[in-house]
Amino acid sequence: MAEQIQRDFLDPKILSRLAGLTLHARHPMLGNVAGKHRSPIKGSSLEFAQYRKYVPGDDTRRLDWRAYARSDRFYIKEFEADTNLRLCLILDVSGSMGSGDGVSKIDFARRLAATLAYLAVKQGDAVGLYGAGETKPLEMAPKRNVAHLRTVLDEIGRLKAEGGTSLEESLHESAERIRQRALIVILSDLFVPPADLKSCFQHLRFRKHDVAVFHLLEQREIDFDFERPVRFVDLEGGPSVLADPEMIGKQYRKAVQTYLDELSVVTRDAAIDYHRVDIHEEPGDVLARFLLSRTPKKARR
Amino acid sequence: MSFLQPWMLFALPAIALPILIHLLNRRRHRPVPWGAMMFLEHAKRMSRGMARLKQILILALRTLAVAALIFAASRPLSRGWLGVAAGGPPDTILVLLDRSASMEDQDVQTGQSKRSAALTKIADLITTLGEGPRLVLIESTSNEPVEIESAKALLDLPQTGETATAADIPAMLESAEAYMSINETGRTDVWLCSDQRRSDWDPGGGRWGPLRDSFQERESVQLYLLTYPEVPPDNVAITVPRIERRQIGSNAEIVLDIHLRRNRSDRTAEFPIEIVLNGARSILPVEMTDTELILQGHTIPIDSEIEEGTGRLEIPFDANPSDNVYFIAFAPPPVRKAVVVSDDAVSARALRLAAGTSLDPAVETAATILPPDRAEEIPWDDTALILWHAPLPGGILAEQLRDFAGRGRSLVVFPPDEPSSDELFGMKWSSWRKDTSSSVKVASWRWDTDLLANSAGGRSLPVGELETYRYCAVQGPGRDLARFETGDPLLRRAADDGSVYFCATLPRSSHSSLARDGIAFYVMVQRALEDGARSLARAQQLEAARRETEGWSAVALRNEGAVPAERPLQGGVFETELELIAVNRPASEDLEETVPNEEIDGLFEGLEAVRVEAELGSTAALANEVWHVFLIAMALCLIGEAILTLPEKKKASGGTVA
Numbered sequence: 003m004a005e006q007i008q009r010d011f012l013d014p015k016i017l018s019r020l021a022g023l024t025l026h027a028r029h030p031m032l033g034n035v036a037g038k039h040r041s042p043i044k045g046s047s048l049e050f051a052q053y054r055k056y057v058p059g060d061d062t063r064r065l066d067w068r069a070y071a072r073s074d075r076f077y078i079k080e081f082e083a084d085t086n087l088r089l090c091l092i093l094d095v096s097g098s099m100g101s102g103d104g105v106s107k108i109d110f111a112r113r114l115a116a117t118l119a120y121l122a123v124k125q126g127d128a129v130g131l132y133g134a135g136e137t138k139p140l141e142m143a144p145k146r147n148v149a150h151l152r153t154v155l156d157e158i159g160r161l162k163a164e165g166g167t168s169l170e171e172s173l174h175e176s177a178e179r180i181r182q183r184a185l186i187v188i189l190s191d192l193f194v195p196p197a198d199l200k201s202c203f204q205h206l207r208f209r210k211h212d213v214a215v216f217h218l219l220e221q222r223e224i225d226f227d228f229e230r231p232v233r234f235v236d237l238e239g240g241p242s243v244l245a246d247p248e249m250i251g252k253q254y255r256k257a258v259q260t261y262l263d264e265l266s267v268v269t270r271d272a273a274i275d276y277h278r279v280d281i282h283e284e285p286g287d288v289l290a291r292f293l294l295s296r297t298p299k300k301a302r303r
Numbered sequence: 304m305s306f307l308q309p310w311m312l313f314a315l316p317a318i319a320l321p322i323l324i325h326l327l328n329r330r331r332h333r334p335v336p337w338g339a340m341m342f343l344e345h346a347k348r349m350s351r352g353m354a355r356l357k358q359i360l361i362l363a364l365r366t367l368a369v370a371a372l373i374f375a376a377s378r379p380l381s382r383g384w385l386g387v388a389a390g391g392p393p394d395t396i397l398v399l400l401d402r403s404a405s406m407e408d409q410d411v412q413t414g415q416s417k418r419s420a421a422l423t424k425i426a427d428l429i430t431t432l433g434e435g436p437r438l439v440l441i442e443s444t445s446n447e448p449v450e451i452e453s454a455k456a457l458l459d460l461p462q463t464g465e466t467a468t469a470a471d472i473p474a475m476l477e478s479a480e481a482y483m484s485i486n487e488t489g490r491t492d493v494w495l496c497s498d499q500r501r502s503d504w505d506p507g508g509g510r511w512g513p514l515r516d517s518f519q520e521r522e523s524v525q526l527y528l529l530t531y532p533e534v535p536p537d538n539v540a541i542t543v544p545r546i547e548r549r550q551i552g553s554n555a556e557i558v559l560d561i562h563l564r565r566n567r568s569d570r571t572a573e574f575p576i577e578i579v580l581n582g583a584r585s586i587l588p589v590e591m592t593d594t595e596l597i598l599q600g601h602t603i604p605i606d607s608e609i610e611e612g613t614g615r616l617e618i619p620f621d622a623n624p625s626d627n628v629y630f631i632a633f634a635p636p637p638v639r640k641a642v643v644v645s646d647d648a649v650s651a652r653a654l655r656l657a658a659g660t661s662l663d664p665a666v667e668t669a670a671t672i673l674p675p676d677r678a679e680e681i682p683w684d685d686t687a688l689i690l691w692h693a694p695l696p697g698g699i700l701a702e703q704l705r706d707f708a709g710r711g712r713s714l715v716v717f718p719p720d721e722p723s724s725d726e727l728f729g730m731k732w733s734s735w736r737k738d739t740s741s742s743v744k745v746a747s748w749r750w751d752t753d754l755l756a757n758s759a760g761g762r763s764l765p766v767g768e769l770e771t772y773r774y775c776a777v778q779g780p781g782r783d784l785a786r787f788e789t790g791d792p793l794l795r796r797a798a799d800d801g802s803v804y805f806c807a808t809l810p811r812s813s814h815s816s817l818a819r820d821g822i823a824f825y826v827m828v829q830r831a832l833e834d835g836a837r838s839l840a841r842a843q844q845l846e847a848a849r850r851e852t853e854g855w856s857a858v859a860l861r862n863e864g865a866v867p868a869e870r871p872l873q874g875g876v877f878e879t880e881l882e883l884i885a886v887n888r889p890a891s892e893d894l895e896e897t898v899p900n901e902e903i904d905g906l907f908e909g910l911e912a913v914r915v916e917a918e919l920g921s922t923a924a925l926a927n928e929v930w931h932v933f934l935i936a937m938a939l940c941l942i943g944e945a946i947l948t949l950p951e952k953k954k955a956s957g958g959t960v961a
Contacts, residue, residue: 253346
């Protein structure tokens with residue numbers, strides 16, 4: 003009997019709200035089929051790309067005769083080639099993603115990932131899913147058919163936050179395995195030293211991937227506004243820590259601020275599309291903001 | 304520090320409450336699933352030092368605040384510099400008050416004497432402690448314990464007023480010890496107020512050892528010594544050691560030896576001495592350049608018909624008013640009668656000659672010889688001197704001689720031909736020592752005091768020229784006034800009170816040159832006679848002390864307002880049917896030498912004794928309620944705790960997620 007997967011992370015209201023928005027890549031993509039995204043290879047879309055001097059062997063049907071009449075030189079008129087993209091969703095499934103007051107980070111990540119996957123397949127893009135965690139490595143290569151989408155959603159539903167963090171290794175592995183250019187969306191709390199993340203991001207960028215990061219945090223993780231002594235239970239299996247917020251609050255906030263500042267520098271330097279997200283936000287708002295920020299200016303008009 | 308409500312101190316374990324609450328609070332933690340452990344561990348690592356210190360400080364301040372509250376509720380008493388004495392008020396407080404004349408040293412600014420300042424401090428202390436403890440006064444004139452109703456009464460009682468007496472500190476402590484022993488006083492505080500004068504403390508006396516032992520045996524006795532050792536500068540004291548009425552022809556005069564003493568000599572002081580004789584006033588200006596000024600033989604002519612009279616000598620007001628006046632009384636000198644008891648005609652003749660010859664025509668002397676078997680016929684009441692050259696008597700005659708010496712008369716004992724083992728005044732003769740080959744010289748003698756002292760002009764007696772061929776050494780306790788080269792005494796004064804002397808040789812040519820080189824012998828006998836005659840005189844000079852004064856009527860008083868019982872203690876001139884009595888402070892009260900603190904500490908070594916050295920004019924109380932200090936301390940602790948626990952300001956920038 004097949005396992006029944008609840009897909010309550012896929013909210014129809016959000017889907018209908020985002021139906022008018024398109025998931026754009028910030029960089030040219032190399033797809034297999036025609037799509038909505040720019041390709042580094044010139045093609046035959048309606049969108050003019052550039053003039054190029056004619057060289058022998060070029061298709062004479064693409065000569066621009068009007069330009070020849072004006073300049074007495076042969077130019078080839080090139081158009082943008084539209085192609086599809088590969089959307090690779092990398093979900094951090096370490097134990098720390100299980101934290102959250104009411105809504106956990108993994109729940110929130112599921113919603114974002116599922117919605118993005120749905121939107122991508124709907125616009126003809128391929129979707130792949132990768133899990134970043136110590137336990138049960140997950141790797142689903144991008145495909146663009148609906149059946150694959152169903153499988154992706156099922157896997158998203160099965161993901162559990164457990165074990166330690168192996169985000170760095172997972173990102174490096176993903177950078178190696180995803181050979182073609184892709185839009186890589188990382189959903190994680192990024193509880194890794196920013197210096198370590200830097201190499202991961204640079205690796206992904208070196209492979210010419212368009213990288214977007216949803217940094218999932220809770221406000222209390224920044225404010226640390228506890229009043230009584232608290233036993234902090236490590237979700238990744240480490241020893242619990244009994245701490246008096248009055249004693250360590252100042253140092254904690256200072257450490258968080260330093261971390262965020264360093265992370266900001268790292269993501270900016272690596273040209274990462276970085277989004278810090280409070281998991282208590284409305285996922286639809288987060289995604290709308292994300293999609294709009296990626297929409298080309300021309301398209302936005 | 305002690306407490307008026309010490310039972311509140313049982314709540315002291317409550318100071319652990321903040322720590323207990325802190326520990327309980329730590330146990331009441333709730334578990335929170337947490338992902339951002341990397342920040343937590345970093346913060347814990349970074350905050351290990353300062354944050355822990357801060358927390359310890361907060362806990363310490365909370366603990367101190369509770370402790371301060373408990374201490375404040377216990378009503379603590381600050382005893383200034385006394386240190387810590389646990390427990391509440393004592394059951395009994397014994398106040399030992401030195402009322403000697405030297406305690407009247409005053410602070411010139413406030414006019415408050417040492418005695419008054421000490422009483423005020425003690426009264427304030429007892430008032431602060433509450434009226435719970437039994438209060439007992441032992442003052443130095445009587446050394447008798449008197450129970451006092453309230454602390455305020457201490458200031459008003461006649462028994463705490465000024466006197467011209469000396470004090471006997473060991474006797475006061477003995478009285479206190481006896482009182483504690485008889486009355487089982489429980490926890491007792493003994494406050495001894497004194498000015499540390501050596502003459503009053505007698506630190507070399509033999510009574511301190513037994514006193515220490517008896518106090519050491521007592522538990523729950525705390526000794527406090529409230530002392531005023533400071534001697535005020537420029538204080539001048541006047542005494543008149545000699546007053547004589549002299550008749551020369553048809554003229555009469557009073558001869559005075561005036562002695563002025565002060566405790567600083569770095570500048571010259573000029574002041575007048577006011578002399579009042581029988582109401583006639585005269586002024587004698589003097590100039591003092593040193594610490595002492597002796598005016599020897601100052602004469603004041605009087606009417607030749609005036610046989611007797613009284614008066615006083617007074618110097619201007621200074622730091623101690625009690626030694627600014629000296630009362631005098633004069634009367635015709637009595638006939639100085641001497642009796643020679645001897646059956647040795649040669650010796651008796653020499654003795655009678657020495658005793659019966661006066662150089663001063665104003666002084667009448669008489670000497671008679673009685674054989675030893677008629678010694679009972681001695682006129683005991685009129686005789687000033689007995690020269691006893693006979694075996695030492697026993698029985699009634701010995702008792703009569705003791706009574707004779709006890710009344711201030713003089714007795715000089717010479718060795719009999721055949722000494723026996725009988726004793727008199729604890730002394731006895733050994734066998735005669737003969738040295739026919741050569742004479743024995745006197746090796747040393749007391750030239751500073753007593754019978755062989757230098758003359759008033761400072762010239763020494765020719766004692767060293769005496770030659771002794773035979774002598775009979777005396778045995779028994781006493782003070783040697785002259786000693787042979789052999790170490791045996793020539794003249795020894797018996798240890799008992801009274802003027803009793805034992806001379807080791809006889810005024811015979813076969814025994815010594817006492818008669819041949821007669822100056823020393825004559826002066827010795829005349830001085831013994833003068834000394835013995837002093838108690839026979841109508842005009843008496845007495846030291847102020849508590850004594851039987853029935854029949855005394857006041858002629859002149861230093862303090863007219865004093866109650867009758869206290870008047871003889873404060874100085875003045877009194878009259879009885881037989882005598883004119885001038886009462887003055889003892890000469891020892893003019894000696895400013897104090898017992899050093901180290902020596903005082905040594906006297907009380909091993910006892911629970913605290914010395915409080917006070918100064919005249921100081922307004923510092925011996926004890927104050929200081930609960931308000933603890934309340935302030937508590938408030939400061941709470942303020943400090945509040946500052947340390949203030950929530951930190953959160954930075955506005957970069958502190959939000961989205």
